[in-house]
Amino acid sequence: MNKRTIEDLDLTGKRVFIRVDFNVPLNEDGTIRKDTRIRGALPTIQHAVEQGGKVILASHLGRPKNGPEEKFSLKPCAARLAELLGKPVAMAPDCVGPEVEAMVAAMNNGDVLLLENVRFHKGETKNDPELSKQFAKLADVHVNDAFGTAHRAHCSNVGVTEFVRPAVAGKLLAAEMDYFNKALGAPERPVCAILGGAKVSGKINVIEALLDKVDTVLIGGGMAFTFFKAMGYEIGASLVEDEMIDIAKAAQAKAAEKGVKLLLPVDAVAADAFKEDANTQIVSVQNIPAGWMGLDNGPKTTELYSEAVKSAKTIVWNGPMGVFEMPAFAKGTMDLAKVVAESDALSVIGGGDTDAAIQQAGYADQVSYISTGGGAFLELMEGKTLPGLASLDDK
Numbered sequence: 394m395n396k397r398t399i400e401d402l403d404l405t406g407k408r409v410f411i412r413v414d415f416n417v418p419l420n421e422d423g424t425i426r427k428d429t430r431i432r433g434a435l436p437t438i439q440h441a442v443e444q445g446g447k448v449i450l451a452s453h454l455g456r457p458k459n460g461p462e463e464k465f466s467l468k469p470c471a472a473r474l475a476e477l478l479g480k481p482v483a484m485a486p487d488c489v490g491p492e493v494e495a496m497v498a499a500m501n502n503g504d505v506l507l508l509e510n511v512r513f514h515k516g517e518t519k520n521d522p523e524l525s526k527q528f529a530k531l532a533d534v535h536v537n538d539a540f541g542t543a544h545r546a547h548c549s550n551v552g553v554t555e556f557v558r559p560a561v562a563g564k565l566l567a568a569e570m571d572y573f574n575k576a577l578g579a580p581e582r583p584v585c586a587i588l589g590g591a592k593v594s595g596k597i598n599v600i601e602a603l604l605d606k607v608d609t610v611l612i613g614g615g616m617a618f619t620f621f622k623a624m625g626y627e628i629g630a631s632l633v634e635d636e637m638i639d640i641a642k643a644a645q646a647k648a649a650e651k652g653v654k655l656l657l658p659v660d661a662v663a664a665d666a667f668k669e670d671a672n673t674q675i676v677s678v679q680n681i682p683a684g685w686m687g688l689d690n691g692p693k694t695t696e697l698y699s700e701a702v703k704s705a706k707t708i709v710w711n712g713p714m715g716v717f718e719m720p721a722f723a724k725g726t727m728d729l730a731k732v733v734a735e736s737d738a739l740s741v742i743g744g745g746d747t748d749a750a751i752q753q754a755g756y757a758d759q760v761s762y763i764s765t766g767g768g769a770f771l772e773l774m775e776g777k778t779l780p781g782l783a784s785l786d787d788k
């Protein structure tokens with residue numbers, strides 16, 4: 394990687410502002426479902442502590458839209474980080490402002506402070522320079538270790554670097570980039586991309602560009618229904634983003650033109666409510682009953698997708714095939730995870746929820762690599778430069 398890293402700096406006595414990605418999957422009761430992203434940031438945090446830095450951590454959690462909300466608080470992450478580090482982690486009531494500045498001013502070398510969710514301020518995702526300046530007041534050094542968020546240009550990872558130098562990569566960001574460049578810079582073909590999950594607008598855009606890089610795309614999860622709506626199917630109450638219908642049509646047209654296989658589910662597990670004990674039936678995707686929603690791939694789809702996976706030499710997977718958190722809708726994801734794990738291909742899994750799904754399936758040790766980034770990894774596959782990397786000091 395051609396960027397400076399945290400190891401290039403002397404951190405003693407410095408306020409080391411580290412942007413981490415603690416956007417971890419949560420259980421319904423607000424407890425942490427998977428702490429992989431917290432564990433991933435430990436080497437950077439431990440290094441900064443051992444070097445005698447004053448360690449200030451910033452992250453988002455989820456997508457809060459209306460200011461502070463307890464369900465998006467980072468407090469559970471502070472508690473888990475303290476357990477993993479074996480030392481106290483102070484929790485700030487906000488991420489900027491006089492009270493936070495006073496907390497930072499009172500820190501000793503080696504102390505760790507976690508700021509509250511940066512997305513509690515609307516300016517964060519707009520990359521508002523005023524908010525970036527407030528972050529800069531807390532920092533002598535900026536470290537970006539949030540690989541999972543490196544495809545965003547927001548205040549806490551990118552905007553703040555306009556006002557703080559040095560700005561360097563953390564160990565996780567560096568390791569993720571090194572892996573990507575080594576393993577996927579020129580992937581062995583055929584390449585099969587599996588895309589699912591619920592972030593339709595964020596990821597459907599990626600498909601068109603991916604069609605230049607991969608041989609097969611398997612679509613599952615909530616994303617599939619925007620395609621089905623574009624094709625004029627009855628999708629009932631399934632997840633859909635109407636603004637993305639034209640993008641779905643364009644992706645299908647380009648796939649046909651380029652001869653890339655873009656496969657969609659043929660059957661689905663439909664439910665009459667978004668809950669574990671809903672009534673369910675397996676239906677053809679052309680016939681989701683009115684008021685029902687597709688929440689998992691059906692068995693015929695799994696069979697079709699398994700064949701595609703078996704013929705690939707490289708597999709990249711982001712986004713579960715269904716609502717795997719509920720056992721009634723987990724089978725499509727779990728069965729496909731088994732096929733990916735048993736394949737001899739290079740298999741790269743990315744994203745917070747997809748990681749949780751692979752762990753739930755019990756195959757985490759049988760895939761080649763699990764990345765903390767989903768969308769970030771896909772954008773690298775597309776050949777894009779990540780803003781969270783571009784903003785850092787060159788070597």
Ligand SMILES: Nc1ncnc2c1ncn2[C@@H]1O[C@H](COP(=O)(O)OP(=O)(O)O)[C@@H](O)[C@H]1O
Pocket residue numbers: 589590591592613614615616632687688689711712713714715716717718743744745746747748767768
């Ligand atoms: N058919 C579906 N309808 C609604 N939500 C879905 C569906 N399939 C999958 N999901 C949800 O998608 C979420 C994960 O999506 P996403 O955030 O895009 O993945 P990742 O975090 O791995 O990048 C999961 O919480 C899962 O329940």
Ligand SMILES: O=C(OP(=O)(O)O)[C@H](O)COP(=O)(O)O
Pocket residue numbers: 414416455456541542545592595743744745746765766767768769
């Ligand atoms: O979970 C994340 O991305 P991912 O779902 O692509 O893995 C990152 O924390 C970015 O979150 P965002 O998509 O709300 O900007």
